[in-house]
Amino acid sequence: MKVKLIGDCLSKLISAALVVALLLVSAGVASAEVIYVEPGASIQAAVNNSTTGDFVIVKAGDYEENIVANVSGVTVTSEPENPAGVFIRARDENSSVFQVKADNVTISGFNITGSGDFFSTSGAASFRNSINTGNSGEPDVTEGQEAGNTYGPGSGEIFISRSNGFDCPQAGICLDQVENCTIERNYIFENQYGVYLQNSINSTLSNNTCFRNGVWIDEGCSKNTVKNNSIEEGNFILGAHCWDNVIFQNRLSNGGGIGIACCGGGNLVSDNDIVNCSTGIDIYDTQGRTVLSDNRIKDCDYGIYLILVFDSRVYNNTISNSNRGVFLRENSQSNELFNNTITSSNESGIYLLDYSTDNRIYNNYFNNTLNVKAENSEGNIWNTTKTSGQNIVEGPYLGGNFWADLNGTGFSQTTEDSDSDGICDLPYNINGSDFDYLPLAKPPVQPEDDQLLLIEYQITTNESYQGNPAIYNDWIVWQDKRNGNQDIYMYDLSTKKENSDHYQ
Template identity: 30%
Template sequence: MWVNKLTVFLVITIFFIIVTYNPASAREITVDSNVSDADFRSIQEAVNNSSPGDVVLVSPGIYRESVDIEIQNISILSESGNPKDTFVRAFNVSTNNITVSGFSIEEILNLRGHSDYYYYYNYPAENCTIKNNILKSGIYSNECFNSTIEKNIFLKSGISVYGPDKGSFTISDNLIVNGDIDSHLGPNIDLLNNTILKGSIRLGEGGNNRIIGNYISNSSYFGISFWESYSNEIENNTVVNCSNGISIEFLSSQNIINNNTLICNDKGILVGGHVSGENIISNNTVSSSNIGILLSGSSSVGNPAGGNSLLGNTISNNNIGILFEGYSSSNLVRNNRVELNKQCGVYINNVGCGARYGSTNQFYNNIFNNTINFFNDTSNYTHDYTSIYTGNSYTIQPIGNGTGIVPVALNTIKTSGTNIVGGPYIGGNYWAKPDGTGFSQICADSDGNGIGDLPYNITENETDYFPLVSSSRSKETIIPVANFSTNITHTLVPLSVQFIDLSRNAVAWSWDFDNNGMPDSTSQNPVHVYTSPGTYIINLTASNGKETSSKTHEIIVQEAKVPPEAEFYANVTGGQVPLSVQFTDLSKNTTAVVWDFNSDGIPDSTERNPVYVYTYPGNYTINLTVNNIKGMDSKSSTVTVSPSQRLEGKLILTEYQITTSELDETQPAIYEDRIVWQSNCNGSYTLHLYNISTFSETPIVSRNNSEFYPAIYNDRIVWLESGNIYLYNLSTSTKTLISNQLGIYPAIYGDKIAWQGECNGDCIYMYDVSSSKQARITNNKSSSYLPAVYGNRIVWESRRIANGSSNIFTYDLSTEKETQISTDESYQQSPAIYGNRIVWGDYRNGNKDIYMYNLSTSEKIQISTSGLAFDPSIYGNRIVWRDSRNGKEYIENSNIYMYDLSTKKETQITTSGPASSPAIYGNKIVWEDRRNGDADIYMCIISEQREESPDADFSASSIS
């Protein structure tokens, strides 16, 4: 009994001590800039005089101070708790256990440990909380762990977190408008229930993070992005109207993307880059996008965009449901509903690839319900190509004397188990169409096992051997009805006939072309050639696997008795590029026709009534050659194709296509009448030069085909080759090594060559051709990129701000003076210079626009207002750039725009897209253009409309 009494006594004593204990160091310190009886009138003074455990309580007001917090375990709170009435310039938190709450903060809030001069954070901060604030310049955190950022409002700013390399970090319930959450190098970061409008979430070089329950909309880049990031959990997020909903790229693997909703994005989910594999993409809803899920693999290393699992997703009402491109292999697609996608359900656009990329992509137990369910574009297995969806270029990888083909499996082993449409076996897929004519909707199931009686042969290389049939359909009687048509336009031997199936409720076809009772073809739409005269009865037997139906048709094939007579008609004989011409064959007694549309002696078509598109100006001779067994005849005519012209106000825009090859021609540069660019031939890049005045193209000879990023001035061309900078003199045909250290992005003006080079970082270098001297312009305390040069001035982009943003700098070689042009804490990139004017791409306020600075007047003006402007170039009063105002920021949606400083008018140069990499000289603009698939070089010449002089005229009447 006495033990129990002692226990009760001790408990009461301890409780009394706890509730009455109040250490002398725990105080409430008041701050009021307007009232004298407060403890302090400055927040900084209050912080400096505080001790661990204190609370600094700040009265409403405007505090124009940047508060440094270096004392641990204190809280700085607004008295009202309302950030709309308590304003502070900035906070710098560099110690542990700090809370900042209830303020409107004008400049950036820094959250990081003690650092030395070079920002090596040896003393990280922990257990800090930033909540219930309004921030106008965002939060930057470096090596701060076990901390929380919650319930804040960010206006035109966001959150950048570097690290932590230990502990955890939570960012939750924030509202971010025109800003991003950017996490770099940090594991164990939780991003929970945030709302981001016109912004995104970006994770780089980290893993084991959780992104759950966030809402993201209207980002011109992506909603959620991973770069070299692994083992993350992305769940229950909603992403609306972004370029990429969820983007997983470059060494990003083993991520779980589950139960997210992605609506109205250009690409719902993108897995791409090098070794972005073994991700699980499950139970997501992806709709109303251009591409639902895109796996886009590169060939550089490992197994690119491979080993991913697409499980249980609903992918509907997109243009393309699922797209595999490049080297994407070893992927599993199972238990998905792929429905009502406009172009097709699944589009395989892989390139021929080496054996290490040749593992099977497997599809089974899916519901496909699209007009075209599955299309494997094997045309890219034989040549390089550039994707119109991502802009990525792919090169075929040979295996011996051939190329590899990524195999496709459309079923698994038939096993017991409930399949996706309720049947008793798992095997292949359910193949439906919205009009009810899909294979699985028609094929018979005689034994009622939920597997069709026939395999589904999509092509000769793609077969689903166990196609699913729903249990409710397996008991219905569906009767096929056979029917077909032909394309016969003559009856002379040799007669080639295209048979076109028009049957209903059919999944298998058997053709007998000569009425001998033996099947000649099982293709749905075969071609047969009759080589002998006679009367032939064609018999088509259509089947649904159980029932059959037949249709017959008679063809009388004759032998020619007289030679042919060539004749044709063209619907137009002239016009601007691109000029589409419909040719109609009017010949008599012909069995074959051959068209040569450009008088080069090479046959262009053997169709009877072809259409040909002329994409380059010129006078073309069209030749039609016809024949039969009695002879041959020809007929010629001409078509005149003029350049494309468009009137924009008083400007005449005349467009020329400079290159027409099937290679990728990119990165053009121009000086006077010379255009130089890089050409991709089987993965090797060579430089080519076009002379506008002589209409001649010339390759720039190199010893090893690896030339990139050309620039030109007069008769000098500079470029990057194998990591070195080279100069080629067109007048003397001599090639000179400028720098043998690692360099990139050369620029040239007169005798001066500038480039971005290695210096334990990225520095700007300059070489003077006249003196043969090299100088380093910048040091390695910052990273400097993308130089441009004009006269004695060099401009570049420099990342000197700790949060990773960049500014524009210039250096005057004559005065040896460096000047910072832009100061905004955002991204200013890709500068160009002409005379005293510098232009660049500026990412302030969450937009991407072109800005200009005049060195003579110190005036800075905004040139574009679209919010999606990139890559400016300037000559004289004219500035050109790439603009994606009519779509997302990717190249397939971009056009070229121009602004004239003298008239203050903007002009759209291209309208067909996708166009990029503009350059300007005088009245000539050049760019790379992918309107025809591969990249070509185009040029626009700008001229002004002449004002016509008025005709003198008058009339008079006599006056008496």
């Protein structure tokens, strides 16, 4: 491995630990070189001097430039001893700070800012006012539209490609028609877009923090993985015709949430935390199955919003303190929603509108002032076949849903379960002709660990009356009138023998 120096660093020593680390990383790449960039020198010059497999190591300092990474297989990273010490600001605010135009490139460990006007959370919430289907059902961009055919907030611009197909937009990092690239451990703040992908596949975005910008994956991007990132006051957008992408274990807060545009499918959105966003997860007109699972959504206007969505699976999500927990509209059909917990919604736990029918909705826990609101959306299925197995409230059978309310007077909380099978004795009328025929019943109260739950019951068959049971050490004590007298009986748990005392 060779070492090149960009800038005045002849008088400085290279860390032995750093050299060892790079030797380990580059093992097996005999021709790999390490190129160091000192403050005041050009990162672009270092990239231009690199070849496949090289490492460009940027020393701590402030840099002002726009970098085009057009060398396949190059790694551009901050020095390991000070990964937070490299600040790169766009020299030209109309261009991306990093443009990646070659495959197998890694960008890692930088603070990146200054490309375009940074994200506005009010802009993220403009979705309801910017998209109108009109009579054709096709979206068109409008100004301030507040009429009936308006959609929920969160991904207000997901139908509009931000790229002209040739150049990168204003972004912290832009991947332009590449594959197998890695963007990791960067702090990307106050750009128009944090990370932007166009026509790129098989790339990974991990452990980045975006502040006042977000992640935008434009049309035609497939098989990318976005995991363990934090987006504050921004959003995540997956554009049209995107297939088989994974959005996993990210945290989004105080912005626009996750939006998925039309005509793609096979995408997985799982194990994300979404807090105080206009919409938690917003999906429009997907063509293949989308899976939303194990997400935690809190304090959003809408929890999960499905528009013209078919054959999606929504399960194991927890949604709390939203205006509407789950919203299906505009012919959202043949979706399966199960094992979700939806609580404390201000308007409704689930809202079905405009011929959203033939959806299977079962084994969910609803605890809201109004659990279901449905308009022109009868014909949904609210229970599965009664099947042995633990349900969402730990009962012994799967069936329908658990219907609670915040006052403790919900259907499942008050309806009798005479045979203790965990299913209410009566069906629950959802709306018109729709019923949950197997509503889940309130489970029996279980004692906490190391506590006994004392229940009055007859210990021996010849006793006529028992009352006032109590436990004292190893004794069960109760009153009994078996002989016409008010006697006290005691059962010794250690010897399994009964004693009695008669009193007047």
